[in-house]
Amino acid sequence: MDYMALVILGCTLVTFIPRLIPALFIDRLNFPPKAEKFLNLIPYTALAALICPGVLTVDNQLWYIGLIGAVVAACLAWKKVPMGAIVIITVVVLITVYSIVPFF
């Protein structure tokens, strides 16, 4: 099979099946608290691992571009700016940074 077709089909199955299982067995599922805690922690650790060091490769030549973006987004989130606005402002800030960089 074609490489990309295999990737898409495989990812579809491994993503859909875990989502589907609760729909089929919702009445019979009961997690032990420890398993639930472990699974509840995964979003935090997954996001941490996704951001770091991936954010530094947003621009392959300029590592600090991603860092600036992450810091801007974190400051806005700290000030409780709505999520959609955070994303838009961060993109706009980076466009501005890119426009200034050639002058240094």
Added chain:
Amino acid sequence: MGIGYAAIAIKAGMTPLETISMSFLVYAGAGQIIAASMVLSGATAMAIILTNFVVNLRYFVMSTCVLNKVEDSNLPLNILAAHVTVDESFAMFSLSEDSSIWIYLGIAITAWLSWCLGAGIGVVILDLLPVIVTNSFNISLYALFVAILTPAIKENRQIALLVLITAVLNIVLGQFLGNWSLIVSTLVGAGIGMYIVDDEYLLAGDG
């Protein structure tokens, strides 16, 4: 948001059809970004699929929580609801006072279709936009991740410590494990979290 994913997918050499069908079929923000990044770095299909399995395993818990909460549902609606469960729809529904299946499907299907639409817009406009703008869109998903994570870091020092440990772990493991470090540090990080994060926070906050 879909535009940021499309930027990476196109950079990775995926066709517009592949890019959009992945959004429609897989529908996993982070999972798709990782898949596209791994395609870009030349990973094997098996490594990409396994990584997606681990990264998207959290939807199992989210889907369980959502389906526990919904009322007046049936199996076909539950299956549809399961497919459109992502971090955003789960978070919004968890905070909502309404527990009707139709409210959930309304929120979640809108998010799903706009994700697909974003990918569609992305593949069309990325060719027309200057490099500065497309490069800047690469940050959008990371900005969302940071935006999701920051309130938890602010609210709970144990979560903040866990995030720091996992980030360092992923950088260190990345030197040895390459693409696999994301899976390993996510699971090892959650294992460490079992000891350093109090139960009360997670059971109250849920997700």
